[in-house]
Amino acid sequence: MKTTISAISTAPGIGGIAVIRVSGPETFAVCEKVFFPANKNAIISEAKSHTLLLGELRDNEESIDEVVLSIFRNPHSFTGEDVAEISCHGSVYIQQRILQLLLANGCTLARPGEFTQRAFLNGKMDLSQAEAVADLIASGSAASHRMAMSQMRGGFSNELKKLRTQLIDFVSLVELELDFSEEDVEFADRTHLKMLVTEIEKVISRLSGSFRVGNAIKTGIPVALVGETNVGKSTLLNVLLNEEKAIVSDIHGTTRDVIEDSMNIGGVTFRFIDTAGIRDTRDKIESMGIERTYQKIEQASIVLWILDCTQLSEHIEWLTDRIEKKAAGKKIILVFNKIDKIQEEERDVLNHLFDQFKGDRIYISAKNRINTKELENALLNAAQLPDIQPDDVVVNNVRHYEALENALESIQRVQEGLDNGLSGDFLSQDIRECLHFLGEITGQISNDEILGNIFGKFCIGK
Amino acid sequence: MKTTISAISTAPGIGGIAVIRVSGPETFAVCEKVFFPANKNAIISEAKSHTLLLGELRDNEESIDEVVLSIFRNPHSFTGEDVAEISCHGSVYIQQRILQLLLANGCTLARPGEFTQRAFLNGKMDLSQAEAVADLIASGSAASHRMAMSQMRGGFSNELKKLRTQLIDFVSLVELELDFSEEDVEFADRTHLKMLVTEIEKVISRLSGSFRVGNAIKTGIPVALVGETNVGKSTLLNVLLNEEKAIVSDIHGTTRDVIEDSMNIGGVTFRFIDTAGIRDTRDKIESMGIERTYQKIEQASIVLWILDCTQLSEHIEWLTDRIEKKAAGKKIILVFNKIDKIQEEERDVLNHLFDQFKGDRIYISAKNRINTKELENALLNAAQLPDIQPDDVVVNNVRHYEALENALESIQRVQEGLDNGLSGDFLSQDIRECLHFLGEITGQISNDEILGNIFGKFCIGK
Numbered sequence: 001m002k003t004t005i006s007a008i009s010t011a012p013g014i015g016g017i018a019v020i021r022v023s024g025p026e027t028f029a030v031c032e033k034v035f036f037p038a039n040k041n042a043i044i045s046e047a048k049s050h051t052l053l054l055g056e057l058r059d060n061e062e063s064i065d066e067v068v069l070s071i072f073r074n075p076h077s078f079t080g081e082d083v084a085e086i087s088c089h090g091s092v093y094i095q096q097r098i099l100q101l102l103l104a105n106g107c108t109l110a111r112p113g114e115f116t117q118r119a120f121l122n123g124k125m126d127l128s129q130a131e132a133v134a135d136l137i138a139s140g141s142a143a144s145h146r147m148a149m150s151q152m153r154g155g156f157s158n159e160l161k162k163l164r165t166q167l168i169d170f171v172s173l174v175e176l177e178l179d180f181s182e183e184d185v186e187f188a189d190r191t192h193l194k195m196l197v198t199e200i201e202k203v204i205s206r207l208s209g210s211f212r213v214g215n216a217i218k219t220g221i222p223v224a225l226v227g228e229t230n231v232g233k234s235t236l237l238n239v240l241l242n243e244e245k246a247i248v249s250d251i252h253g254t255t256r257d258v259i260e261d262s263m264n265i266g267g268v269t270f271r272f273i274d275t276a277g278i279r280d281t282r283d284k285i286e287s288m289g290i291e292r293t294y295q296k297i298e299q300a301s302i303v304l305w306i307l308d309c310t311q312l313s314e315h316i317e318w319l320t321d322r323i324e325k326k327a328a329g330k331k332i333i334l335v336f337n338k339i340d341k342i343q344e345e346e347r348d349v350l351n352h353l354f355d356q357f358k359g360d361r362i363y364i365s366a367k368n369r370i371n372t373k374e375l376e377n378a379l380l381n382a383a384q385l386p387d388i389q390p391d392d393v394v395v396n397n398v399r400h401y402e403a404l405e406n407a408l409e410s411i412q413r414v415q416e417g418l419d420n421g422l423s424g425d426f427l428s429q430d431i432r433e434c435l436h437f438l439g440e441i442t443g444q445i446s447n448d449e450i451l452g453n454i455f456g457k458f459c460i461g462k
Numbered sequence: 463m464k465t466t467i468s469a470i471s472t473a474p475g476i477g478g479i480a481v482i483r484v485s486g487p488e489t490f491a492v493c494e495k496v497f498f499p500a501n502k503n504a505i506i507s508e509a510k511s512h513t514l515l516l517g518e519l520r521d522n523e524e525s526i527d528e529v530v531l532s533i534f535r536n537p538h539s540f541t542g543e544d545v546a547e548i549s550c551h552g553s554v555y556i557q558q559r560i561l562q563l564l565l566a567n568g569c570t571l572a573r574p575g576e577f578t579q580r581a582f583l584n585g586k587m588d589l590s591q592a593e594a595v596a597d598l599i600a601s602g603s604a605a606s607h608r609m610a611m612s613q614m615r616g617g618f619s620n621e622l623k624k625l626r627t628q629l630i631d632f633v634s635l636v637e638l639e640l641d642f643s644e645e646d647v648e649f650a651d652r653t654h655l656k657m658l659v660t661e662i663e664k665v666i667s668r669l670s671g672s673f674r675v676g677n678a679i680k681t682g683i684p685v686a687l688v689g690e691t692n693v694g695k696s697t698l699l700n701v702l703l704n705e706e707k708a709i710v711s712d713i714h715g716t717t718r719d720v721i722e723d724s725m726n727i728g729g730v731t732f733r734f735i736d737t738a739g740i741r742d743t744r745d746k747i748e749s750m751g752i753e754r755t756y757q758k759i760e761q762a763s764i765v766l767w768i769l770d771c772t773q774l775s776e777h778i779e780w781l782t783d784r785i786e787k788k789a790a791g792k793k794i795i796l797v798f799n800k801i802d803k804i805q806e807e808e809r810d811v812l813n814h815l816f817d818q819f820k821g822d823r824i825y826i827s828a829k830n831r832i833n834t835k836e837l838e839n840a841l842l843n844a845a846q847l848p849d850i851q852p853d854d855v856v857v858n859n860v861r862h863y864e865a866l867e868n869a870l871e872s873i874q875r876v877q878e879g880l881d882n883g884l885s886g887d888f889l890s891q892d893i894r895e896c897l898h899f900l901g902e903i904t905g906q907i908s909n910d911e912i913l914g915n916i917f918g919k920f921c922i923g924k
Contacts, residue, residue, distance in 0.1 A: 011476055011552060012477070017472060017481055019472070050515070052512040052532055090472065091600065093603065136527075137476060137478065146524075153528075459476065
């Protein structure tokens, strides 16, 4: 017997209104005990699905609030069960009282994500769509929003469904041969099979490959700010973080430090990493700081290498060498700061000095906000994120990525097997494995632990 | 022509779901531009009132979210206008996108309280009921919640309506006499009128008198903690503020300091005021601190006078004298702290010392949480708040209180006028004035400035 669950579904705190959700077989029975319609003739158990009832919530004789009750009858609800949503006045006290009232009358407090988990278990969506619901709620930029929308609407699921259908057709043929193994027949034309597997490998490979972009969109593109001490790194960081842009809110971390370093520029989230100033030193402690700077360069996708125009270090060649080595393969943007303090000729000299440098170069004054807009554009260019279209399938979930990588390995073993004329039973085993991993993504294969991990990260009330 | 307004109505931040409200003549026209029902046959303009539509919000081609749309047709809505409520996924990004989408398609951003203001202007509620909506949302205790509910449901309005009806009947008779002034008739029997006015004066006086209680419930009962330095005031304050009680959230003030001092004990909000330790001093600066302590005692309704059992001051008589003088007319609770550090006999000595003291006395150890529960009960006793019943009318609004006091003055002038045989035209003027002040409360008399003041304090989206 399934429980009837309840939770406050709107953001915590005081608002104009708040919504408390109830889902499960006893939803309307519980509501009938505590909700009294303003229209005396209205009866909850007879109300049609997708209708609203105005009325009063009462705890015995005490009136708790005047509310609007939304009725969704199974299976036409988010969870696929009977659902009621109580829209009440948004005082924290009232929200708590109503929740307590529902719990006292037969509801169980919903665990985080339990409504969505039920939607999954009741077949309203597959697992990757359920995960997209959480991503959608956490989305803080246009790109991450679009990606989550596409996934929630089943873009990814459809791709996987196609793959599975092809693989199942394939494995059926191979397994049919096994039934007639003594007769040594080949129902599955090997040349045709090879083409099919190559095709499948390509799709899985493409999906898995999209994770780099998907993850960057979701968690932000890491940008390291490096340079010697006092070149203006902190000033620049503040400029990048403060100029009329929405701070990406508490999505990426729990400490304020982390939050303040993530910014949405032109619809793309960047994660700015400040570093200790690099210099040639024999001091042991300072060396450790610089070692950490190198590590941060390695974590970054883009390196902003900041120089003070007015005071070029004598170690500049040594420094250039170090940074280029550590940032090999990454985008480096050379940022000449304090450009307002030097003359045109000096700028030419500077330029000449960095003749060998191949990356972008920008001349700015962080303090006086000269050319900082250009720097932002350079960052957007360097991000090199393809423009995600509403129907694009981009993988952004580590769990999906890992399953895809495993599926890729399996399908590559199938390819090798075909090349080496491996027998049907071995081929079949690898194909089944590939199907297993793809099934993990959509939730056809799942267990309590996996579900617990996934839905435990949801917010309560969803 | 009225505008169509929109705002996010749920608490700010990320939640499972959020609700965006639209109200005004163009509500459904705006929705039709951006909302596409999942059921292709559904048409917003033909949807019945109090129904729910599932669908998609689109910004041109881009899908913003899958949402549920609640339809309320005028006059059957909160504002009395056409209202739509959009229930969307609770990401901050989505909330903002939807609001922008609505504004781009003809809505105006709602001012704080504008939905409720429209409800008032459209005759869905009177002004005191509208104010109760804000009180309800801010209510943080059982008592303040009950008070706001009673007011919102019209308890206060009905009392005022009765008063106004009686007064209007009265003034009609008096003014009828004026029309026949040359004939010197008396339509209104003066004895009967006196009785009526006495009755009215009583009711206004009772309502006005209830403000002391109402205000204490709403803003919290001020409790001053006084005593010498090092007697354990701060420890006790922490115990009172931390023991498994919900901190009354950001209702009473804006700074964290103020918030942390308000606590809900047994359904009653107490506002704890810590004070500087009192002692007999000639140091000028310290004297100023002590002067402030005296002021805080004056602001308090209850004084917790804390003594260290183990170390009774040599100035105890002087201190007793000062505190009793300053706290004259207030409830004083004598709190003997560190009771676990002394023997039974010492306690008897202490008791004997305070033979003359008439208030409650409690023996506690704040540090070891001995008898702190008893102290809370003593506080609840001292609060002496009558138990507010659902139908009780208690005034808790300064604006209402001031209007009632003015009405009281007018009606008392009518009483005097009747006693002194004042002529009908003077009587009539005072009655009209009384009617005016009562009308201010319910909003029959109002102006933009008054409304601006009232609704400007609402949260946005309500």
